[in-house]
Amino acid sequence: MRVIARLNVGGPAIHVSLLTEKLGPPRYQSTLVCGNIAPGEGDMTYFAKQRGVQPVVIPELGRSLHPLRDTVTVWKLYRLLHRLRPDVVHTHTAKAGFVGRVAARLAGVPVIVHTFHGHIFHGYFGPVQTRLFLWLERFAARLSDRIITLSEGLRKELADTYRITDKNRIVVLPLGLDLDAFTQMPRRSGAFRQAWGIPTDAPLIGIVGRLVPVKNHLLFLHAAAQVQTELPQARFAIVGDGEMRPQIETQVDALGLRHAIIFTGWQRDLAPVYSDLDVLVISSANEGTPVSVIEALASGCPVAATTVGGLPDLLEAGKLGRLVPPDNVDALAQAILQLLRYPPDGSQARALMRDRYGIDRLADDLDRLYRDLLARKGRL
Numbered sequence: 001m002r003v004i005a006r007l008n009v010g011g012p013a014i015h016v017s018l019l020t021e022k023l024g025p026p027r028y029q030s031t032l033v034c035g036n037i038a039p040g041e042g043d044m045t046y047f048a049k050q051r052g053v054q055p056v057v058i059p060e061l062g063r064s065l066h067p068l069r070d071t072v073t074v075w076k077l078y079r080l081l082h083r084l085r086p087d088v089v090h091t092h093t094a095k096a097g098f099v100g101r102v103a104a105r106l107a108g109v110p111v112i113v114h115t116f117h118g119h120i121f122h123g124y125f126g127p128v129q130t131r132l133f134l135w136l137e138r139f140a141a142r143l144s145d146r147i148i149t150l151s152e153g154l155r156k157e158l159a160d161t162y163r164i165t166d167k168n169r170i171v172v173l174p175l176g177l178d179l180d181a182f183t184q185m186p187r188r189s190g191a192f193r194q195a196w197g198i199p200t201d202a203p204l205i206g207i208v209g210r211l212v213p214v215k216n217h218l219l220f221l222h223a224a225a226q227v228q229t230e231l232p233q234a235r236f237a238i239v240g241d242g243e244m245r246p247q248i249e250t251q252v253d254a255l256g257l258r259h260a261i262i263f264t265g266w267q268r269d270l271a272p273v274y275s276d277l278d279v280l281v282i283s284s285a286n287e288g289t290p291v292s293v294i295e296a297l298a299s300g301c302p303v304a305a306t307t308v309g310g311l312p313d314l315l316e317a318g319k320l321g322r323l324v325p326p327d328n329v330d331a332l333a334q335a336i337l338q339l340l341r342y343p344p345d346g347s348q349a350r351a352l353m354r355d356r357y358g359i360d361r362l363a364d365d366l367d368r369l370y371r372d373l374l375a376r377k378g379r380l
Contacts, residue, residue: 024052148171151314192272209239323335
């Protein structure tokens, strides 16, 4: 059984949907459990259903903590676990990770595993809430047979900085994605530019993701203003939606960028987007291993990103993309300009993304991990 808080737009929803499909018959019987999408969030339930995955929905299993709802969630998960009797429960994201592991332990599930796709210990909440979440994660880690992270940098953070659990109990397994649509899409196909009226010769810089505070779109906009000063013909695409859109729109007008900014909302087919971008920007204050970077590099699109979370590992300390300090407008603007003036050969990055982040590789890695843990418990 795989448990996630909700199938909102983002890497974790893609990750769990693909794994539930790949770890299916004849080797496995897999069930995906999730909660409801919050108002204003993009819904990726369609992505799971396209792959033959019909999620089991527990409405109380949402994003935010709520003692009464969470107690109901644990009880409903416990009953489901008692009925299905899975050999493995694998949880994803913070809220689902806590209630899912508690319910699994109460139900006597042999193997309990949790994946950190990132963490919420910086850039999300105030100090009091952050301390609460640290305590909850340390408690839940004791209920887990293994913790999985997507990068070595995140592993070090969890063990050394936040002391969630011992480093030897954390396994690094990079993301697994279906990248064929991106590796096979030619550069500059023109479809995205044509759909949004963007001139074919205009430098096009984009940011892809939820419009939420931790993604720091305001940093992206200030860097865009500097790039515009040097390249007046440049255009900027904001792909995604979310709670910060009104503030972002206000900042666009304050910076005089309305003529240069395109808001596209959520896009289901992202391969044409990356194909036509000259640079993808990640301006986040905190990140795990962003799927947008993997998809962009698999498409041959250069990347400029802040040095946070798993990004240094993903970009090989700057070999596969430009890394800049967080909240440094000048550095981000210069990184964008350098990539526009001296675009790198993306062929090596395309091949590396395909080899490192393919879904079949991850499914095989998890198969070995599950079977090893089950064998140690005498269940195989």
